[in-house]
Amino acid sequence: MAAVRKPVLLGLRDAAVQGCPKGPAAWTASKLGGVPDALPAVTAPGPRCGGCAEPLALVVQVYCPLEGSPFHRLLHVFACARPGCGGGGSGTRSWKVFRSQCLQVPEKETLNAQDSAPAVAHPVPSGEGLAVHAEVPQFQPYYICVAEEEDYGNSVDLEHARSLLQDYQQREGVDMEHLLSLCSYSDGDEKYEKTNIKSGDQTFYKFMKRIAACQEQILRYSWSGEPLFLVCPTSEVSEIPACSGCGGQRTFEFQLMPALVSMLSSANLGLAVEFGTILVYTCEQSCWPPNQQTPMEEFCIIQEDPDEFLFK
Template identity: 30%
Template structure:
């Protein structure tokens, strides 16, 4: 994932699109600096990880799960030679009320090229043949369920760590109870249903259709802009069309723009453009400058990336009642990408849902 500002990208729009792709698990380990969806976090800095209250949903106060992480170094800025954005979200469907961002958490981690955790040279593009472990090289033990800091340990086998009592209970019921026989093991071998399905995020620059084409217009949509016979053979009067256009709401215009812009690449799950502008799904609930809190260093937070609703198709979260849902998620990060050493810096997420008369 390119971490340059929008104007420096070579694509026509300066926007990088992200798509999910299945790969072998070793591609998604920390040593490969991945961009990915779901699974356990591939932590960048291996010390000073966020945990506890920092990763709790502010509505139900349960631990959140990794939604995605984006590797986004900033060219020319040594302290951001390695840089990643981590987005976590709650797994409780009822927490997803309209335009409410309290069930999301965002963190930024960055390292210089010379650092305490990784070689100076890029990693080889081959399987390192290392066994995966629920512990970092720094010695920090990770939760066997979600991959975050795991200060608690199973009192029976003393081999599996957990971030919370809730995750220990989930893992116990899911199968650890049957596996836990006091023998050495690094994590439960049963299916982990807490984390989201894991994919690599692959990217390509956004390219618009040729200038003489209607962006994203289908033949049927183009025909709808002209007079055409109805089923009974009569023609719709031009005045009627003009009246329909006048009654089109601002919100529907914004949503139509969203659909037309994404139509050439309907499978996109991410749009990246640091210091650029997002693609809104609604004219409602668009933040003003005062709505985006400044970074802890005092600098402004500016737009960096947005998560698209198409990602929901890959997460297996549909349910008859409440469901994990969003129109789009906008991530704002420190304009200066300030330096906090090995610590993870909290950033800000704005949730925008599709317009309408929805209520919390």
């Protein structure tokens, strides 16, 4: 019996963020670019690059409380936007992921706490340092809206996939018509599994086929689901480090997609990040110690795009 695939939510770029939202309107929003918003009583992360020591730019902020959990939950992904530093060559030194949580309380209680709370600065994470916003490289901020992948299942436009595969065939000598004929089959179909595509090419083709229905997706979210690999996974995927907080296992949560690269624009010339896909793994228990006031660092894997120009 085939395994049941966990549902996948797709993140799509929405309207531009106007002004500087504050409070719950800010930290309950998912967005790309801008500056990180902080949950109540938790410091906003302000990491620096492990390669060049410069402040990292916010790539995405994802508001993602878990079902049945009493916590608000916010994930931030950062990357180095300096030329030559943000790619896979620098590995995880130039990419950082942080998880912040706080208990959900009634709105009235929150307002009362804010009214009575003294105006004190939040503690700064050791070794991190919070850079002044003006010094931190910023991409233009846009909200991220969410759609269910299955809603696109019956509306696949294969024209883009056909164009990509034509280029692919010219370079690799692969039978394009045979590949396209397989697009109507599910991933587990034997006809797909028995194609004589090279293993690396098969992974790349599977990736292209899966995203063909929604080419503009910038994020795929599937808590404890299966990542969509762009290239054959290495041993790194089987060696995900344990959570630094509780020592438990980490699980896949979401990944950033190639379409996001061209959407990360900035008024500052020369800022850019390049990647194929970024796989984000977080604590399976989503642990959060009492009175924790600083974000907890999570783990990501960078897969470089073997055919970067295809996604421009």
